[in-house]
Amino acid sequence: MKDFEIFLAALPGLEAVLCDEVRNKGFKQPKAVAGGVVTRGGWPEVWRANLWVRGAGRVLARIDAFRVTHLAQLDARARRVPWGGVLRPDVPFRVEASCAKSRIYHSGAAAERIETAIREALGAPASAEAAVTVMARIDHDLCTISIDTSGELLHRRGHKEAVNAAPLRETMASLFLRQCGFDGQEPVLDPMCGSGTFVIEAAEIAARLNPGRSRSFAFETLASFDAEAWSRMRAVKSQREPAFRFAGSDRDAGAVAMSRANAERAGVGAFTDFQQAAISEIVPPQGPPGLVIVNPPYGTRIGDKARLAALYRTLGQVLRQRFSGWRVGLVTTEPALARATGLPFLPTGAPVPHGGLRVTLFRTAALP
Structure with a gap:
């Protein structure tokens, strides 16, 4: 053809x-x-x-x-x-x-x-x-x-076994990182890391690892498939040692253990750090200012939003006080919760479907 x-x-x-x-x-x-x-x-x-x-x-x-x-x-x-x-x-x-x-x-x-x-x-x-x-x-x-030609959906990278409830798909996480201007040349912190998706995607981008390296595809069973040419394509290595480390924290010890295990399986354990910490305890990792990107709880039940507003307020306060020079990306269903952070968000794009909900990426320029 x-x-x-x-x-x-x-x-x-x-x-x-x-x-x-x-x-x-x-x-x-x-x-x-x-x-x-x-x-x-x-x-x-x-x-x-x-x-x-x-x-x-x-x-x-x-x-x-x-x-x-x-x-x-x-x-x-x-x-x-x-x-x-x-x-x-x-x-x-x-x-x-x-x-x-x-x-x-x-x-x-x-x-x-x-x-x-x-x-x-x-x-x-x-x-x-x-x-x-x-x-x-x-x-x-x-x-x-x-x-x-893909078979299983491409967010299934082939090296992530443990996930938490309502995880963000890797494909969506990578596009949100791109929307925040991330190109692998700066540190990243996710202070509510869950199963580590944002941190692992950022580390893979920085290390120039191909997202499909650990899996098979439907095209391998087609008449048009050339196993030798495919083998040569897969063998090309563009990997490099990232200049920075990529950090995640979560107040839940299980999430931290899950993130570490997922990072090891993805081959980025050597340049990721995961710690147990509450939002009030987070501090910038070593290195120059970079990107804080976070997918906090949304609160889909009545009564959740008032309780979550306090969490978003604390997050905004900590970022404004300690993360001067850093940009922020925040994913939520609720503009009111994003506003509770008090962060100076830029105009937003259209909401994106995610797990039966519609989420919006809120972004800032470098914080003063």
């Missing part, structure tokens, strides 16, 4: 931040669109996107697109897709379809037609549990056929 469109999925509201990362990683003319970023390339670019890009949730290879207005037409056209160049006859697949504002409106019937076309054209078995997913999107009568 020649170059085709590659779609990197992002959470709504973070498309422009992901586009910035994709551009910086050297992909061709990336463009932010609803729900993600599109670029163009061949299979090596697909592999590279899965291995390198921190903020993408999944990577789709768009292998064909055509107009259809009824199921018989879809059936005929699906048989002309060059499945043999992408799928293997011995590897199970499944089809997911969605329809919007189209004359074909039954997604189940559309998925069934495409599945039958693949089975009869290729002989590959269909299975609801298959790791390889063919995705069909029929929007305004335009059917786009994509292959999900």
Whole structure:
């Protein structure tokens, strides 16, 4: 196959931040669109996107697109897709379809037609549990056929076992770090570190470790896969020793132990520090001013917010008194809680969906 469109999925509201990362990683003319970023390339670019890009949730290879207005037409056209160049006859697949504002409106019937076309054209078995997913999107009568090349969602880096309740996804954490201007050249502190996501992501960015280094991907079972070329790509090491350390603290001893274990598994234990400490006890780590980034509790029940306002007030007070020159990034569902810190926040972007809620990143410039 020649170059085709590659779609990197992002959470709504973070498309422009992901586009910035994709551009910086050297992909061709990336463009932010609803729900993600599109670029163009061949299979090596697909592999590279899965291995390198921190903020993408999944990577789709768009292998064909055509107009259809009824199921018989879809059936005929699906048989002309060059499945043999992408799928293997011995590897199970499944089809997911969605329809919007189209004359074909039954997604189940559309998925069934495409599945039958693949089975009869290729002989590959269909299975609801298959790791390889063919995705069909029929929007305004335009059917786009994509292959999900990632498999498991990309926030599952492959080296984090322990997580706390409602953890922030690594993909989201990396994009929030980028929005705060973090590029690996300064220290980072998370004073409510939970399972260590922000600290570990920051340390990996600074150490230039590929986010996909510890896991496998669905594209490894496709007909287009070249194991030797992939092995060479994975073998390229850009790792470096960070100039700073990355620190996390939490009042919960279990969270601190969890963060340390996760950092060791990620290979960044040597340049991360995790300590048990209350918010009132935090002090700047050694080195120049950097970034404090924190995802405090939000308080989804009535009555929680009054209790949490005191915690946010203490956090703001400590940061204003002890962290002159540092920037702050704070993630919360509640603008009122962010305001309780008394910190001089910059204008915010759109809220981002997270675990059934919508969270906003509040940022400051360097504190006076």
